[in-house]
Amino acid sequence: MKKKFNCEVDCADCAAKMEDAIKKIDGVIDARVNFMTQKFTLEAEDDRFDEIVQLAVKACKKVEPDAVITVS
Amino acid sequence: MTAKLRKNLYRILITLALFAVLLVLEHTGRFEAWALPWYAEFALFALPYLLIGYDVILKACKTIRNGQVFDEHFLMMIATFAAFAIGEYPEALAVMLFYQTGEWFQSYAVGKSRQSIKDLMEIAPEIAHVLCEDGSFTEEDPEEVSVGAVILVKPGEKIPLDGEVTDGESFLDTAALTGESVPRKASPGDTVISGCVNGEGTLRILVTKEYEDSTVAKILDLVENASNKKAETEQFITRFARYYTPVVTIGAVLLAVIPPLAIGAAWSEWIRRACVFLIVSCPCALVISVPLGFFGGIGAASRMGILVKGSNYLEAVARVKTVVFDKTGTLTKGNFRVMQILPAGAENEKIIEDPSGNDAWNEAQIELLRLAALAEQYSNHPIARSVREAYEEVLRADASAEMNMEDIRDVTEEAGHGVRAVYKGKELLAGNEKLMTSHEIQTGADAVSGTIVHVAHDGTYLGAIVISDELKEETKGALAQMKRAGVKKCVMLTGDHKATAGAVAAEAGIDEVHSELLPGDKVAALENLMKEEADEKVAFVGDGVNDAPVLMRADVGIAMGAMGSDAAIEAADIVLMDDRITKIATVVDIARRTLTIVKQNIVFAIGVKLLILALGALGLASMWLAVFADVGVAVIAILNSMRMLGYRV
Numbered sequence: 001m002k003k004k005f006n007c008e009v010d011c012a013d014c015a016a017k018m019e020d021a022i023k024k025i026d027g028v029i030d031a032r033v034n035f036m037t038q039k040f041t042l043e044a045e046d047d048r049f050d051e052i053v054q055l056a057v058k059a060c061k062k063v064e065p066d067a068v069i070t071v072s
Numbered sequence: 073m074t075a076k077l078r079k080n081l082y083r084i085l086i087t088l089a090l091f092a093v094l095l096v097l098e099h100t101g102r103f104e105a106w107a108l109p110w111y112a113e114f115a116l117f118a119l120p121y122l123l124i125g126y127d128v129i130l131k132a133c134k135t136i137r138n139g140q141v142f143d144e145h146f147l148m149m150i151a152t153f154a155a156f157a158i159g160e161y162p163e164a165l166a167v168m169l170f171y172q173t174g175e176w177f178q179s180y181a182v183g184k185s186r187q188s189i190k191d192l193m194e195i196a197p198e199i200a201h202v203l204c205e206d207g208s209f210t211e212e213d214p215e216e217v218s219v220g221a222v223i224l225v226k227p228g229e230k231i232p233l234d235g236e237v238t239d240g241e242s243f244l245d246t247a248a249l250t251g252e253s254v255p256r257k258a259s260p261g262d263t264v265i266s267g268c269v270n271g272e273g274t275l276r277i278l279v280t281k282e283y284e285d286s287t288v289a290k291i292l293d294l295v296e297n298a299s300n301k302k303a304e305t306e307q308f309i310t311r312f313a314r315y316y317t318p319v320v321t322i323g324a325v326l327l328a329v330i331p332p333l334a335i336g337a338a339w340s341e342w343i344r345r346a347c348v349f350l351i352v353s354c355p356c357a358l359v360i361s362v363p364l365g366f367f368g369g370i371g372a373a374s375r376m377g378i379l380v381k382g383s384n385y386l387e388a389v390a391r392v393k394t395v396v397f398d399k400t401g402t403l404t405k406g407n408f409r410v411m412q413i414l415p416a417g418a419e420n421e422k423i424i425e426d427p428s429g430n431d432a433w434n435e436a437q438i439e440l441l442r443l444a445a446l447a448e449q450y451s452n453h454p455i456a457r458s459v460r461e462a463y464e465e466v467l468r469a470d471a472s473a474e475m476n477m478e479d480i481r482d483v484t485e486e487a488g489h490g491v492r493a494v495y496k497g498k499e500l501l502a503g504n505e506k507l508m509t510s511h512e513i514q515t516g517a518d519a520v521s522g523t524i525v526h527v528a529h530d531g532t533y534l535g536a537i538v539i540s541d542e543l544k545e546e547t548k549g550a551l552a553q554m555k556r557a558g559v560k561k562c563v564m565l566t567g568d569h570k571a572t573a574g575a576v577a578a579e580a581g582i583d584e585v586h587s588e589l590l591p592g593d594k595v596a597a598l599e600n601l602m603k604e605e606a607d608e609k610v611a612f613v614g615d616g617v618n619d620a621p622v623l624m625r626a627d628v629g630i631a632m633g634a635m636g637s638d639a640a641i642e643a644a645d646i647v648l649m650d651d652r653i654t655k656i657a658t659v660v661d662i663a664r665r666t667l668t669i670v671k672q673n674i675v676f677a678i679g680v681k682l683l684i685l686a687l688g689a690l691g692l693a694s695m696w697l698a699v700f701a702d703v704g705v706a707v708i709a710i711l712n713s714m715r716m717l718g719y720r721v
Contacts, residue, residue, distance in 0.1 A: 010179065012359040013144070016310050032300050035360075036186060036367045041300070065134040 001049050007040040007069040009033060014064045021059040027052050040069055074183070080176050087124040087169050094120070095162060110159075117161035125152065125168040142317045144354040151350035154328075155695060158340040163695045167351060174703030178360060181710040185368060185717055196288055197232035197266060201225070203276070214266075215283040225275045230267065234286045235277040237262045242273030249291070250650040251377035267291065290641055294379055298370050301382025302363075305670055309362045312678075313355035320685065324349035327689060341691065348688030351698040352681050361673035361709035368716030369666030377649040378659050385645040388628045390663035391609045395559050395656065396598055398614035398622070399566035399573065400454065402632055402653065403580050404541040406615070408458035408523065412538035413437040438466055440535045444527050446480050447491045447502035455523055456491070458539050459502075488567050488590030490525070498530035505569065506588070508533070523568055543579055546654050551581045553657035558664060563601060565594050565622075594622045602627065613656060615640065630656060666716055673709040680705045 009015045015035035022031040022042070030043040044052040057069050094116060097103060103113055122129075125148075132146040140146070148171055155164035201209040203222040214232035217223065222238065225231050231244070243255035249267050258264050264277060266288040283289055302310075328346035331337045366383035373380050380386050400406050415436040433441070445463035448456035480500070483493040489510070490503010501507055502525055508515050513528045515536070525537045551562050563584040566573045573587035586597045602610045612619075612626035615633055620643040623629030631644035633651030641647050648655045684701045687693035693701075 011356050012363055013313055013356050016313070016359065034300055036182075036363055038186070062138045063135075063140060065138075066131060
């Protein structure tokens with residue numbers, strides 16, 4: 001499953017760091033944090049998707065406490 | 073300006089004022105005159121420092137708790153704390169102040185360019201007026217309208233969904249999609265595309281596609297995802313940043329510790345030099361300027377009606393040296409017309425300039441045309457269509473004539489050759505020279521230019537129909553423009569006869585022609601060209617109708633006239649919404665400029681950083697200089713990238 005979220009990132013380097021951190025999560029197929037469009041795209045296993053989203057948000061908080069991902 | 077930005081601006085301005093006052097006091101020797109103790113002076117600088125830097129310190133603490141050592145906030149905190157420790161109070165305050173100013177400017181500039189891209193893409197419709205059963209209209213979100221619904225589009229409104237006009241007449245402004253405001257007429261039966269702006273008339277439209285399949289949604293999605301496909305340059309800089317910061321930070325530590333321990337130099341001096349290192353260790357100027365440059369380039373292109381699917385394609389286009397064209401519909405208008413009908417053995421050939429003069433054709437000619445039209449009646453090929461159209465005109469002129477379909481059976485199309493059918497129990501052939509040769513039929517020697525449809529029945533050659541296609545007016549100029557933009561070779565691929573292809577190529581200014589190709593051969597021909605120019609990129613330009621495999625195979629596939637054609641949008645890397653060939657030179661130019669800007673940014677940013685590192689190590693650069701250089705580089709790189717947003721042809 002692939003889903004797009006809004007996110008607030010302050011710098012391009014931070015976006016790259018978040019991307020790296022999310023990609024390391026088990027079950028993530030692909031992740032992109034787009035600094036220019038302020039969008040976070042996550043592609044992950046279907047059955048654990050919601051759980052992975054939560055893990056991703058947590059991982060981002062760790063590397064970039066400033067960033068806000070809006071999970072609606 | 074967002075609330076966050078405004079708040080930070082106030083913080084910067086207040087700190088700047090306080091800083092100025094403190095500097096004046098210090099330089100006029102007031103601190104000595106008042107005989108302030110060191111801690112009072114420290115406090116005077118620490119207060120504005122906290123005002124401007126509290127968030128940096130907070131963030132630094134958070135990241136350090138998470139084990140992130142090479143975080144820019146943390147590095148800034150260390151640098152300024154160190155400055156305080158060695159008694160350089162004004163330096164500490166200045167570094168934090170300018171760092172924040174730089175950050176502010178970056179957010180502002182990025183926000184600005186993000187906004188201008190959003191403005192460019194203001195094609196998303198907000199509402200759809202949907203017809204209810206009782207004849208009234210309700211306003212709905214376009215995403216909720218289903219196929220088959222009838223919607224009303226009032227004058228001046230955007231068409232929310234792709235569909236077919238059922239009622240009303242109007243002109244549509246396609247500027248948002250194609251970058252050019254040439255009004256298109258829309259009347260009942262016409263297909264209209266979402267994103268166009270309705271003119272004076274009110275239209276009723278039968279929705280044929282759901283929102284997520286409509287043109288607008290596709291385009292928006294494409295542009296939004298474009299910056300996800302990273303260019304090589306972009307990947308390089310991200311990788312560079314990953315090593316740069318740790319290396320410079322470690323360098324700073326070594327610089328602070330080794331000289332004082334090894335040769336007993338003054339601690340404060342070497343800590344000061346290490347601080348210079350920490351200040352320039354932040355990679356943000358580099359990391360931001362590259363994608364921002366590409367973003368600007370993609371934005372500039374989309375405003376011209378050119379959709380680039382990723383930064384990587386923009387990068388590839390900039391390096392294109394060979395452009396391969398499909399002939400029909402790309403270089404030529406693609407509207408074929410029957411120009412000559414040449415029954416075998418007759419001398420009565422006639423060139424018609426005006427197709428309305430068709431009654432001038434004699435019986436033998438009409439009979440030949442009739443047979444050709446019969447054979448080609450099911451074919452969708454543009455040539456077949458032109459033959460049918462010509463015959464239909466004859467029928468219109470002469471009410472007694474009638475197309476007799478009964479006797480025709482077993483129509484098979486041979487791709488790239490023509491059509492084979494059975495007429496009155498005997499084989500009827502209509503197609504090119506190759507079709508005739510393969511059935512061992514001798515054609516009349518011909519030296520005419522144009523596409524030729526030979527007709528044979530029951531093994532006897534009956535004659536030829538000559539069909540011509542005109543070169544687009546702008547083709548010649550566009551090719552010249554491409555050459556000026558740096559393209560070395562223009563190649564044309566076509567299924568046409570050699571003579572015809574040669575004539576078109578000569579007229580257009582094409583360097584190399586590959587003619588008489590079957591659809592499958594085009595991929596092979598392209599692959600050969602790509603092998604020849606292994607180091608350089610090859611672009612293929614086609615209309616996306618029947619050349620999707622070639623579009624996909626090329627380094628850069630460019631589809632023209634794609635407005636409303638899903639297949640073309642899908643297969644191509646770069647999509648020209650209209651079919652103006654001049655746009656190719658434009659996109660090459662945009663790509664080149666974008667890449668130049670990106671390269672300038674990289675060289676400039678890395679160069680200045682290395683220079684400051686060298687000067688810092690030698691003790692020639694103060695922390696002031698370092699922070700100015702770092703912030704200055706970021707700002708200049710951003711401004712440089714933003715130039716692309718104002719691109720005009």
